[in-house]
Amino acid sequence: MSFETRLRKETPRWVAAGVVTAEQARRIEAWHAGNEGAAARRFLGVLTMLGGVLCVVGLALVIKANWEHVHRWWKLATLVVLLGAAYGFGFGLKEGPRQMGRTGGALLMAGCGLFLLGIVLVGQIYHLSGLVGDAVALWIAGIAAVPFLTRTRGTFFVLLLAVDAWVWSSAVEPGGRLTGLAGLQGSEEMALLFSLLCLSLALYWSAAWWSARWRSFAAMQRAWALIGVGATVYAAGFFHNEWVVRSSTLLAEPAAVGVGLVLLVSAMAARVDFAGWRRLSPWLLLAAVPAAIAVGGFFGETTRVVCAWLSSGALVLLGVFMARAGLQEEKPWLVNAGIGFIALTILTRYFDVFASMLDQGLMFLVSGVVVLGLGWVLEGRRRVLLRAIRQGGEA
Structure with missing residues (x-):
């Protein structure tokens, strides 16, 4: 139900209760009349994105069926036309008189995706070979200016995804730019985890x-970074059986030097009040502790177990501080993210410990009660925090 629809249902009750007069209610409804088409515009934006995806998939299937019979110049020309159309129509719709921002933003995002397709196409036509990470880096260079020229959040989100994709490919690909830097040969999973963190x-x-x-x-980048920190710390609990424990000391590993730099910069940044961000920033240092212990191999053969449980404990604490920061900064999504990470961590560790006992009916019953109880408690706490945000008070 849209805001305007709900408003028109509530105003008669306000008039009947004597909160406002009939004339005031009419003026309130007239004040919000200009936004009645917001739902239709959102629906049109969704349809545009869906239609664009279907068109791209359909075109890809048609081209695939006739790929060998299409001349290389036709392939490149088609790509250039599609790329220009996506950027041109996207910017025109966004800045045009009708201000169709969602539709224009969707087309601009499609243009960023087509640029990556163009890199792959050129590499295939001319039989170019190289690292996947280098191709992704070229993609980043090609779309880096788009968010700032168009000022669209969607294209900036694509840019953040591209940066993560570059780190991912460079950390796990043989000979990648970050594999040697991390000093984690023989453990691609750990190199990826450390790099993403x-x-x-x-x-x-x-x-x-x-x-x-x-x-x-800035808000999108901050949100994406917090989700990334939580996801990497959560994933650390699954990689403990795959990690290759090194016997060398902490300072002997290049990765450990990287951890030290991250801790140093994080500690310095945490001491500065970045427009109220200090409420959460110091506690992000918890995420680097399991990584430092894993790289250093301080606990020998038990390092993998220690890191798994430290990661879970760190994520629970991070979830608590994220929820608290969401309450103080009046950001419901931060509360939801914190509660979500807490629930996910507790449930994961529960089934990790008791999974071998789930062949008994009683354990299934107990597990069901645990899941329901945990969900009930956390959902109740989440609603209390969100209610406090709406009321502008403390929980």
């Missing part, structure tokens, strides 16, 4: 330096 922390700290003009970009 460092990237997420770097994104969080750097988001504080955006100017007020780019506040929406």
Whole structure:
């Protein structure tokens, strides 16, 4: 139900209760009459995105069926036309007199995706070979200016995805740019985990330096970084059986030097009040502790077990501080993310410990009670926090 629809249902009750007069209710409804088409515009934006995806998939299937019979110049020309149309129509719809921002943003996002398709196409036509990470880096360079020229959050989100994709490919690909830097040969999973954690922390700290003009970009970058930190710390609990424990000391590993730099920069950044961000930023240092212990191999053969449980404990604490920061900053999504990470961690560790006992009917019954009880408690707490945000008070 849209705001305007609900408003028209509530105003008669306000008049009957004597809160407002009939004339005041009419003026309130007239004041919000200009937004009645918001739902239709949102629906049109969704249809445009869906239609665009179907068109791209259909075109890809047609081209695939006749790929060998299409000349290379026709392939490149078609791509250039599609790329120009996506950017041109997207920017025109966004900045045009009708202000169709959602539709224009969807087309601009499609243009960013087509640029990556163009890189793959050129590499295939001319039989170019190289690292996947280098191709992704070229994609980043090609779309980096689009969010700032168009000022669209969607294209900035694609740019953040591209940066994560570059780190992912560079960390796990043989000979990747980050594999040797991490010093984790023989453990691609750990190299990926460490690289994504460092990237997420770097994104969080750097988001504080955006100017007020780019506040929406800063908020998206901060949210993406927090989700990335939580996801990497959560994933650490699953990689403990795969990690190759190194016997060398902490300072002997290049990865450990990276952890030290992240801790140093994070500690320095946490001491500065970035427009109220200090409420959460110091506690992100918890995420780097399991990574430092894993890389250093301080506990020998038990390092993998220690890191798994430390990661779970760190994520629960991070969830608590995220929910608290969401209450203080009046951001419901931060409360939801914190509660979600807490629930996910507790349930994961529960089934990790008792999975071998689930062949008994009694354990299924107990597990069901645990899940229901945990869900009931956390959902109740989440509603209390969200109610406190709406009322502007403390929970």
